[in-house]
Amino acid sequence: MQRGRAITRTLGADQAVRNRPFTSPSLYGRDLTILGYILEDLRTLVGEARRGVVTVAAHSPVEWTVHGLRRRTIVCELEPLARGTTLCVVGFFGDRHPDRDLQPLEDANADIVLEFRNFPGILSYSSMELPDGNWANLVLHDVPESSERWRQGERHARASTELAPQYYRSVRIHTGTLPGGVVGTRPIELSRTKYWDFTSPRPWQAVRELSQPIVPRPVTAPTRPAGRVPSIVAPATGTLAEPKGARRRI
Numbered sequence: 001m002q003r004g005r006a007i008t009r010t011l012g013a014d015q016a017v018r019n020r021p022f023t024s025p026s027l028y029g030r031d032l033t034i035l036g037y038i039l040e041d042l043r044t045l046v047g048e049a050r051r052g053v054v055t056v057a058a059h060s061p062v063e064w065t066v067h068g069l070r071r072r073t074i075v076c077e078l079e080p081l082a083r084g085t086t087l088c089v090v091g092f093f094g095d096r097h098p099d100r101d102l103q104p105l106e107d108a109n110a111d112i113v114l115e116f117r118n119f120p121g122i123l124s125y126s127s128m129e130l131p132d133g134n135w136a137n138l139v140l141h142d143v144p145e146s147s148e149r150w151r152q153g154e155r156h157a158r159a160s161t162e163l164a165p166q167y168y169r170s171v172r173i174h175t176g177t178l179p180g181g182v183v184g185t186r187p188i189e190l191s192r193t194k195y196w197d198f199t200s201p202r203p204w205q206a207v208r209e210l211s212q213p214i215v216p217r218p219v220t221a222p223t224r225p226a227g228r229v230p231s232i233v234a235p236a237t238g239t240l241a242e243p244k245g246a247r248r249r250i
Contacts, residue, residue, distance in 0.1 A: 007202075007205075009205070009206040009207075011023065011207065012208075013210060017206065020195070020204075022170040022172055022197075023206060023208075025208075027093075029216070031172075031174065032187070032188060032190065032215070034128060034130070035089075035091045035136065036187060036188065037128065038071075038126045038127075038136065039178070039187075042075075042126055042138070042140075042182055045062065045075065046078065046082055046182050046183065049078060056078055058076060059074060059116055059117055061073070062074070069129040069130070070127075070129040071127065071128050071129065073124065074113060074125045074126070075123075075124050076123055076125070077121075077123045080123050081123050081124060081140065081182045081183075082181075082183055084180055085181050086177055086178065086180065086181060087142065087177065087181050087182070088140070088142065088144055088176075089138070089140060089174070089175065090137075090174070091138055091139075091174040092135075092136065092137035092139075092173050093134070093136055093172050094134060094135070094164070094168045094172075095134060096168055097168070097169060100167060102167060108163050120146070122146055123142060124139070124182075125137070125139050126139075140178065164196070168198055169197075169198060169199050170196060172195050173193065173194045174190045174193050175193075175194075176188055176190035176191045176192070176214075177191070187216045188215070188216075190210065190213060190214045190215075191210050192210060193207070195208075
């Protein structure tokens with residue numbers, strides 16, 4: 001466990017910290033691409049639910065795999081997601097210790113999911129397993145206060161203060177907005193990033209405030225990942241099929 005009190009540094013828009021590569025601004029492109037993939041899954045799921053193609057039960061995880069990597073989406077409140085209003089965004093990226101038993105962390109994540117029912121305004125929670133064994137998480141909520149109430153909840157507080165220093169080497173958390181919401185077509189815009197280094201003898205953290213929101217660079221071809229939710233919806237039955245390279249688990 002870390003000892004001492006953390007000192008928070010303020011980073012400039014283009015500033016990276018020596019020996020802490022996870023603070024590099026060059027990671028914004030990668031992170032936004034991954035969050036964009038997760039968002040496309042959510043957009044498709046919400047769209048199919050609105051058209052009656054699939055039934056989405058509140059707070060029930062929808063899980064599937066793409067090329068052996070797991071994905072999960074939990075819709076907490078469908079109606080607010082479908083309104084087309086600007087939503088708040090939290091994006092999580094962590095670098096886990098690969099040599100540690102991660103079951104306590106997985107159990108804590110499951111407990112946090114169960115706690116969503118107690119925090120109205122948390123609209124969805126989505127996760128994507130990455131090739132290096134780490135995970136990316138995307139949380140959408142209605143107003144900043146909703147995320148703050150959730151963050152101060154008992155289970156989330158324990159995970160962030162007790163478990164994260166044991167199981168992660170570093171963490172970065174982006175916050176921003178999604179103009180037009182899930183039913184729109186605009187990308188996520190990031191406005192702030194917080195960083196934590198849990199490998200130092202003394203706790204280290206930093207924050208980067210962005211005067212101009214960071215958005216994904218435009219592309220000339222679709223970048224939706226193979227195995228996304230649209231390709232595994234079977235309209236005739238309203239269930240999720242299992243195409244090549246993708247498997248869904250409930």
